[in-house]
Amino acid sequence: MKKTILLLFLLSVLLNGKTIEATYKISYGIFGELGLAKTTLELFPNNTYKIKVHAYATGIAKFLSSNKEEFYESYGFVKNNLLIPKKYKAITNNDYKKREKIYIFDYKKNKISLEKHEKKLIIKYDKDLQKDESWVTSNSKEFSKFFASNDLLSLFFNITHVIPSFEKGNTYALKAIGANKDNGELDIIIPKNEAYKELEESLNTKNKKFIVSIHQKIFSSSNGELFISLNSEGFCDKAVLKDVLIFGDITGKMIDFKINKG
Numbered sequence: 001m002k003k004t005i006l007l008l009f010l011l012s013v014l015l016n017g018k019t020i021e022a023t024y025k026i027s028y029g030i031f032g033e034l035g036l037a038k039t040t041l042e043l044f045p046n047n048t049y050k051i052k053v054h055a056y057a058t059g060i061a062k063f064l065s066s067n068k069e070e071f072y073e074s075y076g077f078v079k080n081n082l083l084i085p086k087k088y089k090a091i092t093n094n095d096y097k098k099r100e101k102i103y104i105f106d107y108k109k110n111k112i113s114l115e116k117h118e119k120k121l122i123i124k125y126d127k128d129l130q131k132d133e134s135w136v137t138s139n140s141k142e143f144s145k146f147f148a149s150n151d152l153l154s155l156f157f158n159i160t161h162v163i164p165s166f167e168k169g170n171t172y173a174l175k176a177i178g179a180n181k182d183n184g185e186l187d188i189i190i191p192k193n194e195a196y197k198e199l200e201e202s203l204n205t206k207n208k209k210f211i212v213s214i215h216q217k218i219f220s221s222s223n224g225e226l227f228i229s230l231n232s233e234g235f236c237d238k239a240v241l242k243d244v245l246i247f248g249d250i251t252g253k254m255i256d257f258k259i260n261k262g
């Protein structure tokens with residue numbers, strides 16, 4: 001589910017003074033439901049924000065992934081109707097491994113520090129086949145290979161502000177922490193002609209549509225192309241990761257949506 005689930009939450013409008021919650025079901029061809037995910041945006045009176053995403057496997061995917069779950073969090077402030085991240089966290093857990101990455105943004109030095117924390121479960125058996133379990137931890141700190149003024153969550157809340165037009169045929173090169181691990185690059189593509197027809201048929205909606213490409217392999221979708229549909233309030237209501245192995249597409253569909261006044 002890594003990155004695929006995260007990209008299903010391309011929420012793209014900023015609604016001041018409100019808490020927004022959306023829940024998605026992720027499914028994959030003949031296998032049916034893979035997981036569920038919930039995202040929450042909170043905007044506070046002091047012009048700060050918090051985004052949280054919790055995604056977890058269900059059904060056969062839960063068994064095959066050893067109870068995998070993922071957490072993504074973005075914290076920062078609001079300036080000129082844009083979310084400006086100060087900290088971004090990505091956490092991946094299952095029964096045998098726990099990984100956490102924490103990014104801290106330094107806008108004065110144009111640097112982003114990265115802390116990595118990892119725990120692995122080591123299982124050993126003695127001569128009597130008695131099992132011994134222990135957790136081994138490792139920690140490191142470094143700087144990100146590149147600087148970006150957005151993480152993946154903040155970028156897509158900001159997307160209608162940073163993209164001037166959604167006209168067919170337009171392509172925009174952007175950058176965010178949490179996208180391509182080497183350079184953070186991703187493209188927003190509004191195709192035309194036959195490519196737009198494919199986008200329309202895959203999403204089966206009249207809503208605003210575009211493609212996100214992060215230029216790296218996800219599952220077996222070689223370029224990581226995600227088809228996105230936005231509802232009338234600017235939220236992703238459906239996303240399709242195209243051509244995954246031989247079983248079809250991975251689809252994320254909104255099943256619950258709430259806006260609460262602050």
